[in-house]
Amino acid sequence: MASVLEFGVVRVHLGDKSGKYPDGNxxxxxxxxxxxxxxxxxxxxxxxxxxxxxxxxxLGHVHEDHMAGLHRLPHARVQVHEADLAAAQSWDGMCRHYGYPPDVLDAMRAIVEKDFHYHPRPDATGYSDGAVWDLGGGVRVRAHHLPGHTAGHCALVVESEGLAFIGDIDLSSFGPYYGDATSSLSDFRQTLKKVAELDARIWATSHHKAVITDRAQFLADLARFASKIDERSTQLLGYLQAPQSLDELVDRRLLYPAGYDVPFVPCAERNTIAMHLDELLSLGQIQTLEDGRFVAV
Structure with a gap:
């Protein structure tokens, strides 16, 4: 695949391995x-x-890997959905966005400053769902709020080209990520329905898939991506055939393999598992015991 793809007025510069994290497209x-x-x-x-x-x-949303080049553009205006705005404006805002304990945040700051050239943009301003940018010559971009990955995650659609930049709805084999303080499993479930309804014929992701131009392929990839959520619930139910505490479940892991020990991983596991437990409790598939442990019904 070429390193730069062109779709009318849109140029897609592919990151390493089609934008695999920590890179992007x-x-x-x-x-x-x-x-x-x-x-x-x-x-x-x-x-x-x-x-x-x-x-x-x-910015389609705020995470360290999506801000890695901002340090080169002090002259450019920066806009981000209002729900992610504070995370773009300051480190304190980013800390609330992540929601990790102080020791993990300290470790993360060292990583994002060294590896992602992190510079906050206190001058960033907010946009809302449905915002439109007229770039001249009939080129228009529209924001579609698709939360779950973060509270402010959006797709950015170049309407003149029918191209939807869907960000971290990245169609990867890892599946949806919703492990931070502003993430939401329930919102992501709704987003996965809405993204299929975007008026587009080209879909570009931040990571992994890069660009898809066939709708049937897009829908098949989206279905596989979405299926990871229910696979995780099924895996948890398997763990819960015997009573388990949240700490025990975090140790067993749901997202990341043993040995992948980046500082945020236990926090992401805890947040993700807690959301699944809440969902399974609401569905009556598990129950809470008197000692606080969980077990399948």
């Missing part, structure tokens, strides 16, 4: 009046004047 949209970047992943640091001359960065 960089979209640049050229209107008659305005040049816009969707996010700024690590690959942004390998792009020359085409990136340096962007007028506006629209």
């Amino acid at each position: 960089q979209l640049i949209v050229q209107g008659a009046d305005t040049r816009v970047a969707f996010d700024t992943p690590e690959v942004a640091n390998r792009i020359g004047p085409e990136l340096d001359t962007v007028d506006l960065v629209i």
Whole structure:
């Protein structure tokens, strides 16, 4: 696959291994009046004047890997959905976004500053669902709020090209990630229905898949991606054939393999498992024992 793909006014710069984390895929949209970047992943640091001359960065959501090139663009305006805005503006906002304990946040700050060139943007401003940017020459971008991964996660649709940048609805084999303080399993379930309804014929992801141009393939990939949620619930139910505490479940892991010991992993496991437990309790598939442990019904 070429390192740069072109779809009319949209250029997609592919990150390493089609944008596999910690890299990502960089979209640049050229209107008659305005040049816009969707996010700024690590690959942004390998792009020359085409990136340096962007007028506006629209963040589809805020995480460290989507801000890795912002340090190069102090002149550009930055906009992000209002629910993620504080996370873009300051480290304190990012800490609330992650929701990790102080020792984990300290370790994460060292990582994001060293590996992702993290610089907050206190000048960033917010947009809301349905926001439209007219870039000139008939090029229009519309935001569609699709929360779950983060509270402010959005798809950015270049309507003139029928191209939807769907961010971290990345169609990977890992499946949906909803392990942070502003993440939501229930919202992600709804988002996975809504993203299929976007008026698009081209779908671009931040990671892994990069670009899909066949709707049947997109829907098949989306179904496989979404199925990971129920697979996780089934895995938990298997664990809960015998009583387990939340701490015991975190130790057994639901998301990451043993040996993958990045500082945030236990927090992500805990947040994710807790959401699944709440869902399974509401469905009557598990119960809480007097000692606080959980067991399948």
